[in-house]
Amino acid sequence: MAGQIPRPFIDDLLARTDIVELIDLRVPLKKAGKNHTACCPFHNEKSPSFTVSAEKQFYHCFGCGAHGNAISFMMAFEQLEFVEAIEELAKIHHLEVPREAGSKGKTYVQGSADDYSQMQKAAHIYQQQLNLHPQAAAYVAKRGLSAATIHKYGIGYAPDSWDLLLKQLGQGKNNRDQLFELKLTNRNENGREYDFFRDRIMFPIRDKRGRVIGFGGRVLGDGTPKYLNSPETRLFHKGRELYGLYEARQQQDRLEQLLVVEGYMDVVALSEHGIQFAVACLGTATTSEHMQTMFRFCSKVICCYDGDRAGRDAAWRALQSALPNLKDGVELNFVFLPDGEDPDTLVQKEGKDAFLARLGDAMSLGNYLFEHLLQELDVNSDAGKSALWAKANDMIALIPSEFYRDSLQERLANLVGRKRTEQQITAGKNRKAAVVVQKTKITPMRRAIALLLQYPALAQVMPVAPELAQANLPGMPLLMAIQQLLLEKPQLTTAQLLEYWRELPEYNILSKLALWDHQVAEEQLTQEFLDTFRSIEDQYLQQRLESLQRKDQLSKLTVAEKHEYVMLLKAFKSK
Numbered sequence: 001m002a003g004q005i006p007r008p009f010i011d012d013l014l015a016r017t018d019i020v021e022l023i024d025l026r027v028p029l030k031k032a033g034k035n036h037t038a039c040c041p042f043h044n045e046k047s048p049s050f051t052v053s054a055e056k057q058f059y060h061c062f063g064c065g066a067h068g069n070a071i072s073f074m075m076a077f078e079q080l081e082f083v084e085a086i087e088e089l090a091k092i093h094h095l096e097v098p099r100e101a102g103s104k105g106k107t108y109v110q111g112s113a114d115d116y117s118q119m120q121k122a123a124h125i126y127q128q129q130l131n132l133h134p135q136a137a138a139y140v141a142k143r144g145l146s147a148a149t150i151h152k153y154g155i156g157y158a159p160d161s162w163d164l165l166l167k168q169l170g171q172g173k174n175n176r177d178q179l180f181e182l183k184l185t186n187r188n189e190n191g192r193e194y195d196f197f198r199d200r201i202m203f204p205i206r207d208k209r210g211r212v213i214g215f216g217g218r219v220l221g222d223g224t225p226k227y228l229n230s231p232e233t234r235l236f237h238k239g240r241e242l243y244g245l246y247e248a249r250q251q252q253d254r255l256e257q258l259l260v261v262e263g264y265m266d267v268v269a270l271s272e273h274g275i276q277f278a279v280a281c282l283g284t285a286t287t288s289e290h291m292q293t294m295f296r297f298c299s300k301v302i303c304c305y306d307g308d309r310a311g312r313d314a315a316w317r318a319l320q321s322a323l324p325n326l327k328d329g330v331e332l333n334f335v336f337l338p339d340g341e342d343p344d345t346l347v348q349k350e351g352k353d354a355f356l357a358r359l360g361d362a363m364s365l366g367n368y369l370f371e372h373l374l375q376e377l378d379v380n381s382d383a384g385k386s387a388l389w390a391k392a393n394d395m396i397a398l399i400p401s402e403f404y405r406d407s408l409q410e411r412l413a414n415l416v417g418r419k420r421t422e423q424q425i426t427a428g429k430n431r432k433a434a435v436v437v438q439k440t441k442i443t444p445m446r447r448a449i450a451l452l453l454q455y456p457a458l459a460q461v462m463p464v465a466p467e468l469a470q471a472n473l474p475g476m477p478l479l480m481a482i483q484q485l486l487l488e489k490p491q492l493t494t495a496q497l498l499e500y501w502r503e504l505p506e507y508n509i510l511s512k513l514a515l516w517d518h519q520v521a522e523e524q525l526t527q528e529f530l531d532t533f534r535s536i537e538d539q540y541l542q543q544r545l546e547s548l549q550r551k552d553q554l555s556k557l558t559v560a561e562k563h564e565y566v567m568l569l570k571a572f573k574s575k
Contacts (some may be wrong), residue, residue, distance in 0.1 A: 004083070005083065005099065005100070006099075007500070010496075011499075013089050014070055018057075022070050022089075030048070034053070038050045038052075042064055042077075043063060043064040043066075045063050056454065057069055057070065057493050057496075058498075058514060059073060060515050074088055074089060083097075115178070118175075118178060119213060119235065120211070122165055130157040140201065144269065144272060146272060153247060153271070154203075163194060170185065181233065182235065196230075199219065202216075203243065205282060206245075206246040206247070207246065208245060209246075213235040214229065214282075229283040238282040239284055242293065243282055245279045247271070249297065251276040257277055257298050257299075258301050259275070259301075260281070260294070260302065260318065261342075266280060267280050270343055273352045285317045286303070288321045288322075290321065291325045300330070300331045300333070301330075301333070302362050303315055303335070305337070307338060312336070312372075315334050315368070316372055319368060320395070326399045326401050326404050333363060369392070369408070370392070388416055392412045396408045445473060445474065447532045449482065449510070452482055453482065455529075456493065459482070460487075463533065468540055471540040479536075485497070497510075498511060
């Protein structure tokens with residue numbers, strides 16, 4: 001996503017944004033020396049451990065580890081995607097977000113304000129039509145929906161007409177093209193245009209900001225398909241969006257949990273009965289992006305499916321999508337309904353309290369994982385145990401949470417009657433301690449990178465040594481890349497620098513180094529950095545000397561290599 005917005009614009013946006021002012025408007029800060037502090041907005045605490053640095057334009061919580069720049073804060077605090085955070089910051093500065101050409105030469109097409117306006121107009125037309133057609137009004141009344149719920153979800157009706165939207169919104173070729181591109185209309189082989197949705201109850205699909213981006217339509221009778229969703233457009237991407245998420249977020253400041261169900265009517269019926277935290281995937285399986293989005297908004301997700309084979313298969317796909325998103329502090333559970341029931345019918349039969357009781361008895365991720373695998377594999381045989389061990393371990397390895405990994409691996413070992421090795425147990429118990437040691441162990445390379453990150457002006461005093469690119473030293477390409485970037489753009493701050501690596505593997509280590517407390521006096525920073533860089537040069541020269549010595553033993557050195565060898569020997573003897 002980041003590549004679609006020009007990098008200079010992101011740099012400029014961060015330069016215009018004062019992170020102290022941005023955060024202070026949302027979390028009142030107090031001055032504490034050079035920095036500002038507050039109780040962390042991302043976890044409960046009584047004494048402040050959340051620090052904001054005006055100098056680095058960076059925030060960090062010493063309690064929960066949350067950290068980042070202005071973009072990161074907007075993503076975490078306002079629960080936005082990267083591009084949405086950029087758009088919100090741009091709005092603060094009254095800027096329009098530009099887009100650049102894609103790698104294949106195609107311009108990235110973004111939704112314009114007029115696109116969203118057209119979608120909202122279409123939703124309004126459908127809402128008006130609901131009251132004008134008795135059969136549609138009777139249908140929603142039969143489904144037990146109150147006027148308040150209909151209004152909350154913007155439910156409407158697309159009449160059995162070929163050109164309702166075309167007549168009202170399709171004046172002029174540009175408007176007709178726009179309606180077609182947004183999939184509000186369709187075209188046949190002869191170029192004839194007609195409304196995409198006809199004779200269906202309409203459910204507007206809203207994005208996280210409440211803008212209508214698509215529709216779901218349900219037939220009134222027995223026609224097919226039963227549900228028809230908007231195709232993918234420049235506004236609507238079904239693998240990312242969740243029906244009902246916007247409405248669920250309006251009910252409370254912070255969602256405690258989300259319930260994943262299969263259909264629009266399930267979401268709406270549950271809301272009608274006071275269960276306000278249900279969402280539905282849009283005609284597709286629950287994707288990793290869906291899971292990532294839900295865990296951004298809450299710490300607990302419950303997947304609710306029919307108890308038949310199709311429901312079980314959907315649940316298994318959801319579990320697999322969730323594994324890479326299972327961080328510490330999040331919870332994923334599963335509920336399977338009786339045969340022939342769905343949340344809509346069940347909540348109407350048994351009421352809110354009984355349905356909530358089912359959610360309270362939900363199956364944990366671990367229980368469902370092993371229940372499913374044990375149904376597939378016969379662990380009474382060695383072959384079955386071996387297959388379970390291999391398959392489960394492959395899945396567990398995808399989980400980022402060490403707590404989940406350790407507990408699931410322990411259960412797996414018990415299931416197959418195989419003890420975990422002493423090495424595995426020790427690794428599990430001491431992993432946290434190892435992480436702490438890693439954080440405090442600063443090599444010369446990490447020290448150089450950390451100082452350069454925190455004090456970008458040091459790039460001007462760092463020697464330009466292209467020969468070091470050949471050094472077999474971990475981190476050398478990264479150090480040189482940072483220096484090169486800072487020589488080209490000397491005005492970059494720490495926060496801006498990190499943004500260049502946001503979507504790259506190095507981002508996590510760079511974020512940690514940006515927070516490292518170097519304990520070097522300000523007046524000694526330059527000398528400390530140069531001394532560190534010289535120690536890295538010495539490592540490279542030692543490598544080069546050993547390489548020449550090995551080559552001399554195997555074959556003759558060239559005249560130039562002999563000269564270099566002698567010079568290196570003299571250099572090391574003089575130290």
